[in-house]
Amino acid sequence: MRLVEGEMRDGAMRGRASRRGVGGGSLGLGVVLALASLAPTASAQAPTVEKVEPPNWWANHSINPVRVLIRGRHLAGARVECPRLACGAVKVNAQGTYAFVDVRIAPSTRPGDYPLTLRTTSGSVKAPFTISAQLPVMGRFQGFGVDDVVYLLMPDRFANGDTTNDRTPKSPNILDRTKARYYHGGDLAGVRQKLPYLKQLGITAIWMNPIYDNNDGTDTLEVYDKQPTTGYHGYGATDFYAVDEHLGTMAEFRALVDDAHKAGIKVVLDMVANHSGPYHPWVKDAPTPTWFHGTQARHPDNTWQTWTLANPYAADTLRRATLDGWFINILPDLNQDDPEVSRYIIQNTLWWVGMSGMDGIRQDTWPYVPVKFWRDWMGAIKKQYPTLRVVGEVFDGDPAMIRFFEGTNSTPGGVKTGVDYLFDFPLYYPIRDAFINGKPIKGIAQMLMRDHLYDKPDALMPFLGLHDVSRFMGEKGATTDGLKLAFTTVLTTRGTPLVYYGDEIAIPGGPDPDNRRDFPGGWTGDARDAFEASGRTAEQQAVWQHVHTLLRTRAAQPDLRRARTEHLAVTEQQFVFRRGAVVVAMNNDSTAATITVPGAVRGTDVLGACAAAEISGARSTLRLPARASCVFVP
Numbered sequence: 046m047r048l049v050e051g052e053m054r055d056g057a058m059r060g061r062a063s064r065r066g067v068g069g070g071s072l073g074l075g076v077v078l079a080l081a082s083l084a085p086t087a088s089a090q091a092p093t094v095e096k097v098e099p100p101n102w103w104a105n106h107s108i109n110p111v112r113v114l115i116r117g118r119h120l121a122g123a124r125v126e127c128p129r130l131a132c133g134a135v136k137v138n139a140q141g142t143y144a145f146v147d148v149r150i151a152p153s154t155r156p157g158d159y160p161l162t163l164r165t166t167s168g169s170v171k172a173p174f175t176i177s178a179q180l181p182v183m184g185r186f187q188g189f190g191v192d193d194v195v196y197l198l199m200p201d202r203f204a205n206g207d208t209t210n211d212r213t214p215k216s217p218n219i220l221d222r223t224k225a226r227y228y229h230g231g232d233l234a235g236v237r238q239k240l241p242y243l244k245q246l247g248i249t250a251i252w253m254n255p256i257y258d259n260n261d262g263t264d265t266l267e268v269y270d271k272q273p274t275t276g277y278h279g280y281g282a283t284d285f286y287a288v289d290e291h292l293g294t295m296a297e298f299r300a301l302v303d304d305a306h307k308a309g310i311k312v313v314l315d316m317v318a319n320h321s322g323p324y325h326p327w328v329k330d331a332p333t334p335t336w337f338h339g340t341q342a343r344h345p346d347n348t349w350q351t352w353t354l355a356n357p358y359a360a361d362t363l364r365r366a367t368l369d370g371w372f373i374n375i376l377p378d379l380n381q382d383d384p385e386v387s388r389y390i391i392q393n394t395l396w397w398v399g400m401s402g403m404d405g406i407r408q409d410t411w412p413y414v415p416v417k418f419w420r421d422w423m424g425a426i427k428k429q430y431p432t433l434r435v436v437g438e439v440f441d442g443d444p445a446m447i448r449f450f451e452g453t454n455s456t457p458g459g460v461k462t463g464v465d466y467l468f469d470f471p472l473y474y475p476i477r478d479a480f481i482n483g484k485p486i487k488g489i490a491q492m493l494m495r496d497h498l499y500d501k502p503d504a505l506m507p508f509l510g511l512h513d514v515s516r517f518m519g520e521k522g523a524t525t526d527g528l529k530l531a532f533t534t535v536l537t538t539r540g541t542p543l544v545y546y547g548d549e550i551a552i553p554g555g556p557d558p559d560n561r562r563d564f565p566g567g568w569t570g571d572a573r574d575a576f577e578a579s580g581r582t583a584e585q586q587a588v589w590q591h592v593h594t595l596l597r598t599r600a601a602q603p604d605l606r607r608a609r610t611e612h613l614a615v616t617e618q619q620f621v622f623r624r625g626a627v628v629v630a631m632n633n634d635s636t637a638a639t640i641t642v643p644g645a646v647r648g649t650d651v652l653g654a655c656a657a658a659e660i661s662g663a664r665s666t667l668r669l670p671a672r673a674s675c676v677f678v679p
């Protein structure tokens with residue numbers, strides 16, 4: 046790193062000169078105006094600062110120096126002074142709109158304000174920068190795993206805990222509950238208020254869709270039915286270092302994490318490293334020429350051919366079309382091969398974790414980013430927060446694809462990303478097929494057969510729905526009997542199960558955005574409050590109780606989380622398996638079934654559907670009602 050002593054002395058001298066020239070407090074207003082009129086060009090060219098990223102960092106952090114990105118104007122030729130810190134490796138882009146600087150923080154540096162000064166021949170400007178105290182580790186950065194049940198909620202659609210953030214001067218016109226692609230008003234305050242509900246249901250972790258600041262106006266690029274959209278879902282960041290004003294503030298996010306931890310609930314936050322939103326300031330003016338893959342005017346469209354990434358015979362050009370293309374030809378694709386981009390994203394991730402004390406990350410669009418970047422990103426996370434856990438989104442029903450992206454797999458070039466978990470999309474499809482369409486339940490067991498491909502089947506996250514697919518109850522032919530069977534599967538199979546908000550009360554809804562309806566009762570004046578049993582229909586309450594019982598049983602029975610799985614019987618529409626002392630039996634047929642399995646099935650069915658098994662010698666006979674599941678616990 047280049048330093049700095051000389052620059053600082055130099056700069057200090059120029060600083061004095063500059064203060065004389067531009068006018069301090071002792072000069073009268075008339076004099077300043079006179080000077081300005083004499084030298085308008087010089088005055089107009091003085092550097093300005095609009096944004097500092099990250100705005101703060103920590104002493105004794107695994108990343109030191111931190112690479113600070115300063116957005117401003119007239120930064121060409123800038124030197125950077127960092128009193129009580131050490132600065133170097135300054136780089137300014139050709140437009141003079143972005144300066145990068147390494148800021149080294151001595152271990153003894155105390156928390157406080159440490160503004161940087163950018164100085165050019167035309168003047169100087171301060172860039173605010175703060176050293177923060179690290180949050181105590183105890184009870185934070187906990188990670189998550191098979192002992193947890195994760196609840197995915199969309200912050201804008203769960204509960205409106207603070208109506209004062211519904212419309213603010215920053216974005217006054219993009220909230221409308223009658224429009225499915227506008228903000229509806231849910232927020233972090235609402236999630237905090239509903240923690241007792243989540244605790245009562247029995248989940249132990251929440252995953253929230255991204256809370257980055259998204260565009261303050263309508264999106265007229267991503268248009269459906271000729272209608273503009275908004276960034277209510279959070280996936281189109283315009284500021285990676287701020288919480289969207291509709292959802293709250295970083296202080297509220299930290300308070301939510303603290304409250305959740307007090308309730309025994311972990312917090313997993315969604316992050317997006319593949320792209321920014323189309324309205325991010327970078328799109329019009331990028332920090333480096335290679336910040337994105339192309340420009341808004343000229344870039345590759347994404348071909349969605351993720352299979353080419355795993356194809357050992359694919360030419361590199363085939364892969365690049367999927368790695369570098371812009372999603373829906375609109376979302377600016379970040380170039381993680383640019384080392385400045387890579388550092389930016391890695392630091393940004395650690396900043397969110399360090400600021401909040403959160404426990405895990407859900408990473409979007411995993412296949413569309415080079416595995417080398419993921420290796421570096423995972424390494425940086427684990428270096429600073431060894432207990433934190435990451436689940437990656439590989440949206441693919443083919444186990445060969447999931448296997449390819451498994452964190453322990455050596456991908457071409459010998460790269461292992463180290464990602465902890467992946468979603469179990471392969472299991473999702475036979476679950477829907479069996480329990481909605483009446484296809485054989487055997488398909489679920491046959492998909493589980495493919496677990497032999499994985500190093501760690503337990504590292505998968507099974508689910509029956511999430512925010513990118515139609516609701517289970519939104520599919521033609523879906524019934525709550527089928528939904529209950531699906532919940533039994535998800536909550537008793539291996540891995541860390543995921544519950545999508547509202548599925549526990551059988552909310553309907555078609556494809557995006559209809560699958561993101563408001564949770565009933567989350568808004569003052571809602572016709573019904575389904576957060577309370579009294580606000581649920583009898584059918585909703587039956588599903589809720591089913592999920593609640595399964596979660597309570599899962600919590601009480603470590604075997605349901607950690608014991609080896611043994612498939613005891615698989616027929617076209619019956620499936621019985623054992624996990625340790627617990628036996629799960631499912632009948633997907635429209636008539637009752639009697640099935641005999643090896644071994645003694647002891648105990649009672651906690652779900653209340655089956656009578657006790659008849660044990661005879663080394664075999665047990667189970668009588669299963671139509672379209673029902675039973676969990677026998679000794």
Ligand SMILES: [Ca+2]
Nearest residue numbers: 207211230232
């Ligand atoms: Ca609100």
Ligand SMILES: [Ca+2]
Nearest residue numbers: 258259260261
């Ligand atoms: Ca916003």
Ligand SMILES: [Ca+2]
Nearest residue numbers: 368369378413
């Ligand atoms: Ca990409």
